[in-house]
Amino acid sequence: MRTLTFREKLLAAARANDSLLCVGLDVVLASLPAPLPRAPESIVAFNRSIVEATADLVCAYKPNLAFYEALGLPGLEALARTLEAIPEHIPVIADAKRGDVGHTAQAYARALFETFGFDAATVSPYLGRDALQPFLDYADRGVFVLCRTSNPGARDLQDLDVGGKPLYEIVAERVLEWDRHGNAGLVVGATYPDEVARVRKLAPEMPLLVPGVGAQAGDVRAATRAAVDARGELAIVSSSRQVIYASGGADFAEAARRAALALRNEINQARSQPLAPSARPRGGADA
Amino acid sequence: MRTLTFREKLLAAARANDSLLCVGLDVVLASLPAPLPRAPESIVAFNRSIVEATADLVCAYKPNLAFYEALGLPGLEALARTLEAIPEHIPVIADAKRGDVGHTAQAYARALFETFGFDAATVSPYLGRDALQPFLDYADRGVFVLCRTSNPGARDLQDLDVGGKPLYEIVAERVLEWDRHGNAGLVVGATYPDEVARVRKLAPEMPLLVPGVGAQAGDVRAATRAAVDARGELAIVSSSRQVIYASGGADFAEAARRAALALRNEINQARSQPLAPSARPRGGADA
Numbered sequence: 336m337r338t339l340t341f342r343e344k345l346l347a348a349a350r351a352n353d354s355l356l357c358v359g360l361d362v363v364l365a366s367l368p369a370p371l372p373r374a375p376e377s378i379v380a381f382n383r384s385i386v387e388a389t390a391d392l393v394c395a396y397k398p399n400l401a402f403y404e405a406l407g408l409p410g411l412e413a414l415a416r417t418l419e420a421i422p423e424h425i426p427v428i429a430d431a432k433r434g435d436v437g438h439t440a441q442a443y444a445r446a447l448f449e450t451f452g453f454d455a456a457t458v459s460p461y462l463g464r465d466a467l468q469p470f471l472d473y474a475d476r477g478v479f480v481l482c483r484t485s486n487p488g489a490r491d492l493q494d495l496d497v498g499g500k501p502l503y504e505i506v507a508e509r510v511l512e513w514d515r516h517g518n519a520g521l522v523v524g525a526t527y528p529d530e531v532a533r534v535r536k537l538a539p540e541m542p543l544l545v546p547g548v549g550a551q552a553g554d555v556r557a558a559t560r561a562a563v564d565a566r567g568e569l570a571i572v573s574s575s576r577q578v579i580y581a582s583g584g585a586d587f588a589e590a591a592r593r594a595a596l597a598l599r600n601e602i603n604q605a606r607s608q609p610l611a612p613s614a615r616p617r618g619g620a621d622a
Numbered sequence: 623m624r625t626l627t628f629r630e631k632l633l634a635a636a637r638a639n640d641s642l643l644c645v646g647l648d649v650v651l652a653s654l655p656a657p658l659p660r661a662p663e664s665i666v667a668f669n670r671s672i673v674e675a676t677a678d679l680v681c682a683y684k685p686n687l688a689f690y691e692a693l694g695l696p697g698l699e700a701l702a703r704t705l706e707a708i709p710e711h712i713p714v715i716a717d718a719k720r721g722d723v724g725h726t727a728q729a730y731a732r733a734l735f736e737t738f739g740f741d742a743a744t745v746s747p748y749l750g751r752d753a754l755q756p757f758l759d760y761a762d763r764g765v766f767v768l769c770r771t772s773n774p775g776a777r778d779l780q781d782l783d784v785g786g787k788p789l790y791e792i793v794a795e796r797v798l799e800w801d802r803h804g805n806a807g808l809v810v811g812a813t814y815p816d817e818v819a820r821v822r823k824l825a826p827e828m829p830l831l832v833p834g835v836g837a838q839a840g841d842v843r844a845a846t847r848a849a850v851d852a853r854g855e856l857a858i859v860s861s862s863r864q865v866i867y868a869s870g871g872a873d874f875a876e877a878a879r880r881a882a883l884a885l886r887n888e889i890n891q892a893r894s895q896p897l898a899p900s901a902r903p904r905g906g907a908d909a
Contacts, residue, residue: 363729401729403723407737408702411695432722434746436773440690442650450694459721461748461768463775465738481748486723488750491796495789502789507776601725 339520340489341455341477344426345542349394355559356464356592356604357428359546359575360390360398360417361436364406366580368587376410388588390422390578391518395455397546399430399572419449424456428544428571432481434466435460439621441469442483448473455479457522457544460506464513466578474516477542482506482534485524485547503530520544525558525572534560536614542569548598567606592596592620628742628764628805631713632829636681636855642846643886644715645676645878646833646862647685647704651693653867655874662696667705668874673868675879677709680887682742682832684860686717692892705738713741715831715858719768721746728756735760742766742810744831747793751800761803764829769793769821772811773836790817794824803895807831812845819848829856835885836864842885846892854893861885868890 339347343507349355360382364373372376386396400415402468403410429451433443440462447456448470455477458470470478483493483503493503510519520542523531543562548555556571564572578598582590626634636642647669651660653726658664673683685704690697706752708714711856716738720730734743735757742764757765770780770790797806807829810818824829832848835842842859846882849857869877 339888375893399722399726399729401720401726401733404733407727408695408698411698412650415695430722432720432746433688434720434721434748435649435686435717436771437685439648439688442686442692446688446691446694459719459746459748460772461746461779463778463780465773465775468757484723484749486749486752488724488752488754491750492748492789492793493750495784495792497652497784497789502634502782502784504777505782506779553880569889621758 337475337576339390340475341426342542343393344454345477345548345571346525346568348425351424352391352393354394354599355393355563355568355570355572355601355602356388356393356395356577356595357392357395357544357571357573358385358595359430359573360385360396360579361402361575362579363402366576368583368585374461375406375413377404378410379420382413382418384588385591386422387583388592389578390425392592392595392599393425394426395426395459396421396426396569399431399575406613424434426477428477428479429453432457434460434462434529436462437469439474440466444469444473446615448476454547455520457481460510461482464509465542467510467513470515471516471519474518475520477520479520479544480506480510480540482510482521483523483530484525489527504533504537507534511541513537514541522546523562525555526552528561531558542571542585542609544571544573546573548572549574555601556605559602560608572602624762624900627762628713629829631711631741632681632764632858633855635712635796636709639678640890641679641681641778641860642850642855642857643680643882644682644831644858644860645672645680645865645882646860647683647718647866648689648862649866650689655842655870655872657872662693663699665693665697665700666703666707668699670707670729671875672735672878673707673709674776676865677712677838677881679879679882680712682858684691684714684715684717687855690844702738705740712816713764715766716740716743719746722774722826723749724752724756727753729754731760735763742807744768744817747797751796758800758806761805762808763804765796766809766829766831767793769797770814770817772812772813775790775875776811776814791820791824791903794821798825798828801828809833810849812842815844818845822849822851826851827856829858831858831860833860835859836861842888843892846889847895850893859889
């Protein structure tokens with residue numbers, strides 16, 4: 336066990352930096368600022384600059400593994416070195432969306448939590464409880480289960496009516512049941528604030544990871560108001576491209592800092608304007 | 623585009639080897655045969671021996687990425703070198719179960735189909751059509767969408783009743799709709815032959831990937847009979863541990879060959895005893 340659980344580490348970072356902003360480190364070579372050569376080694380230099388420029392403004396970082404895997408071994412090497420560049424007190428979430436049968440899920444959990452050393456990971460619920468269990472068994476790590484995602488296709492399955500409720504609500508209810516160590520969270524896209532509010536109502540005390548702000552056009556204020564818990568905490572509002580590619584020139588790090596600061600402040604304004612109490616219960620789950 | 627599509631390559635290998643057997647290259651260090659040192663480099667030597675011993679008995683190989691990722695960079699290096707050891711005419715399926723929003727799914731598809739060069743991949747349907755589209759857009763590669771998986775937790779979500787049908791049937795129907803290039807397939811666990819038969823009825827012409835034979839206790843005959851198409855083809859019956867760990871001694875490769883041969887023959891016996899015609903339509907989809 337680590338000294339702090341993911342939840343404790345998240346709350347500590349969020350309070351120290353007065354921030355619910357998570358920066359997505361989703362780097363593609365073609366989008367690197369002009370001064371950096373288009374090579375995998377540049378990714379580490381780029382990420383290090385972004386982290387140095389924003390580490391006092393965020394509650395977490397979130398690299399999506401896809402962008403590193405697309406570059407093959409040099410990309411995964413860059414991911415490992417990026418993790419080393421992130422200060423110990425800032426939690427790092429592996430956006431990996433893994434989901435496999437128990438025996439295999441165990442190998443994925445080991446890869447993310449032990450080999451890479453991430454503080455938390457995103458996982459997919461489609462295979463059911465035994466696919467999530469090996470992740471949840473790491474009681475000191477966070478496990479964010481996909482619930483209602485930020486993409487247009489989220490509707491295809493996640494909104495299907497299951498006995499009067501959309502599938503994503505069933506997923507939220509199941510995850511609440513399965514969360515024996517209090518280390519589960521849910522992923523709810525910023526692009527659907529009404530659904531975020533419904534999930535927050537079902538899971539009043541869970542951390543919610545809210546991607547889709549910025550490039551994916553999620554309304555940051557509406558999403559934040561819907562996502563925070565009764566104390567205005569435990570929402571992780573994630574933006575990648577809007578922050579990391581704020582400038583394509585030599586000033587990219589300063590520009591990323593300005594963008595992160597503006598977004599952090601916008602999120603904080605929304606935190607102080609919570610939704611009507613009817614939509615945000617203060618007590619236990621009413622699921 | 624490659625010379626052959628995945629479907630053509632699969633059918634050619636299956637016919638040449640008279641086999642529907644797929645060997646899962648899911649290697650964990652602790653299970654390596656005694657003569658091999660417990661080190662990532664041994665995985666390449668082990669896989670090469672298994673491939674040499676079985677390449678005339680299979681229709682495909684299927685490494686599950688989790689086991690390689692669990693070993694970090696040396697594991698992924700071993701995966702890349704394993705792919706080089708597989709003869710060009712045998713298709714290789716990346717069991718990766720990826721699923722992410724469109725922009726990110728594109729990076730995953732690039733990682734699997736371009737960086738690693740797999741012929742096919744498994745993907746998760748939870749994020750909907752736009753998460754699958756970047757994979758399906760590689761018209762010469764196969765895309766196996768998780769439908770009804772082999773694990774006990776498959777019931778948790780996949781069997782939920784959606785307007786009178788289980789969710790996994792809705793998934794099968796959607797994939798049929800989305801399959802514009804004829805390169806989609808479905809994953810249906812061998813542990814649930816009745817569900818395999820229902821999926822085959824809905825998708826009479828799709829390749830079905832059927833894992834869960836052997837260590838997961840799927841009944842190979844029942845699963846094969848349910849999975850094959852009207853011509854006794856297009857089922858990929860996958861077994862890993864039962865074949866690759868058939869012996870823990872110096873004779874591991876010969877033992878793997880004997881296990882693969884026995885399993886191939888058992889599958890072929892079942893192919894010649896199809897299900898009653900009522901359960902296996904010969905014409906178009908009756909969904």
